[in-house]
Amino acid sequence: MAGLGVALIGTGFMGKCHAMAWRNVATVFGGAPARLEMLCDTPKDRAAALASRFGFARSSEDWQTVVQDPSVDVVSITTPNALHRRMAEAALRAGKHVWLEKPMALTLADAEAMAALAARHPAQVTMLGYNYLRSPAFQAAAKMIAEGTIGRPHAFRGVYDEDYSADPTLPWTWRMTKAEGGLGALGDLGCHLVSQMVTLMGPVAEVTALTQVTVPERLSPDGPRAVENEDSAFALVRFVSGALGSFATSRVAQGRKCRLQWEVQGSDGTMVFDQESMNELLIHRRGEAGFTRHLTGPEQPDFAAFCPAPGHNFGFNEQKVVECRDLIAAIGGAPSRGPDFAQGLAIERVIHAMATSDGQPVCIRETAHEDA
Numbered sequence: 296m297a298g299l300g301v302a303l304i305g306t307g308f309m310g311k312c313h314a315m316a317w318r319n320v321a322t323v324f325g326g327a328p329a330r331l332e333m334l335c336d337t338p339k340d341r342a343a344a345l346a347s348r349f350g351f352a353r354s355s356e357d358w359q360t361v362v363q364d365p366s367v368d369v370v371s372i373t374t375p376n377a378l379h380r381r382m383a384e385a386a387l388r389a390g391k392h393v394w395l396e397k398p399m400a401l402t403l404a405d406a407e408a409m410a411a412l413a414a415r416h417p418a419q420v421t422m423l424g425y426n427y428l429r430s431p432a433f434q435a436a437a438k439m440i441a442e443g444t445i446g447r448p449h450a451f452r453g454v455y456d457e458d459y460s461a462d463p464t465l466p467w468t469w470r471m472t473k474a475e476g477g478l479g480a481l482g483d484l485g486c487h488l489v490s491q492m493v494t495l496m497g498p499v500a501e502v503t504a505l506t507q508v509t510v511p512e513r514l515s516p517d518g519p520r521a522v523e524n525e526d527s528a529f530a531l532v533r534f535v536s537g538a539l540g541s542f543a544t545s546r547v548a549q550g551r552k553c554r555l556q557w558e559v560q561g562s563d564g565t566m567v568f569d570q571e572s573m574n575e576l577l578i579h580r581r582g583e584a585g586f587t588r589h590l591t592g593p594e595q596p597d598f599a600a601f602c603p604a605p606g607h608n609f610g611f612n613e614q615k616v617v618e619c620r621d622l623i624a625a626i627g628g629a630p631s632r633g634p635d636f637a638q639g640l641a642i643e644r645v646i647h648a649m650a651t652s653d654g655q656p657v658c659i660r661e662t663a664h665e666d667a
């Protein structure tokens with residue numbers, strides 16, 4: 296089978312990450328190499344330079360042309376949040392498969408519309424960039440918890456903190472507006488924690504949350520401007536299973552770089568993960584004195600595909616290669632490992648419920664992510 300024709304829109308942090316994934320996926324996992332057809336960014340000369348560097352055959356500064364191109368089967372969308380809905384919907388309408396970075400969209404209404412459109416295009420695969428679901432340690436944790444290694448899970452405690460906005464003197468950016476950024480820490484970071492939380496614990500029934508803006512105004516070139524979305528959020532969570540959880544996320548947590556950290560407490564043990572040490576799990580089983588450190592290694596299939604040696608560590612960008620492998624498999628007819636747009640909508644419902652709760656319980660009772 297010929298490799299898929301790929302278009303990449305956006306060449307920043309995530310654009311480069313998707314480009315590396317498309318270039319490496321056949322080397323790591325086998326199969327036909329993707330055909331890197333079109334790269335899109337602005338302005339035109341930047342797009343041309345990056346197409347040459349990333350190995351794409353052609354380039355354009357016009358994303359509408361790119362999503363219509365007949366050589367393209369799948370579109371990787373790695374642009375800022377405000378462009379996600381327009382670009383994803385145009386790609387779906389043009390008959391393409393879509394690999395879209397999180398969060399899905401600026402608003403819940405936009406995410407609902409996108410999921411509805413994807414449902415009307417069942418032959419086309421959608422995938423959202425929840426790469427942290429793909430690390431071997433996380434996959435091992437999810438499997439062990441599902442198999443009952445720590446018994447029946449009754450509590451989840453999760454945090455996703457970074458400090459990229461912690462310095463109060465940092466300038467205002469578009470990420471701090473509802474119109475361009477959408478949600479704040481919840482949309483940027485919290486959605487990743489929700490993706491892991493619901494994979495481990497099952498769907499969320501209800502949340503009660505508070506949000507905080509710690510720096511209400513920041514300096515823009517036009518003078519001080521208001522920060523419109525949350526710097527941090529704190530929530531209590533009730534799962535459909537009856538288990539309970541605590542959840543917090545912040546973009547102003549001094550010293551925290553990628554503290555995507557959780558623990559699941561069960562009737563027979565506790566499991567702990569922290570993305571800053573993404574190659575290990577800490578596991579306590581009932582009766583033991585403390586926690587045992589489990590390192591990732593080639594006994595986990597998605598580790599072995601990259602490296603035969605235990606403890607040699609799997610990295611952030613490699614998660615994207617695994618995600619790309621799963622996308623290609625779904626396009627080839629394998630069951631989707633998600634999150635697709637329907638499962639992504641379930642994640643959006645949780646973060647938007649947290650954003651609007653203002654200390655009151657918000658019922659969700661969604662079940663769409665149950666299979667993730």
Ligand SMILES: NC(=O)c1ccc[n+]([C@@H]2O[C@H](COP(=O)([O-])OP(=O)(O)OC[C@H]3O[C@@H](n4cnc5c(N)ncnc54)[C@H](O)[C@@H]3O)[C@@H](O)[C@H]2O)c1
Nearest residue numbers: 305306307308309335336337373374375376396397398424
């Ligand atoms: N999955 C993850 O772990 C992860 C990490 C970081 C960011 N993200 C998400 O990825 C998305 C992009 O974030 P980023 O950090 O890569 O941003 P970035 O600013 O580094 O890159 C955005 C890219 O989009 C391009 N772009 C903007 N408007 C365009 C247009 N009209 N046509 C073509 N290209 C255009 C920019 O020139 C730039 O190359 C965001 O939605 C963000 O939430 C996901």
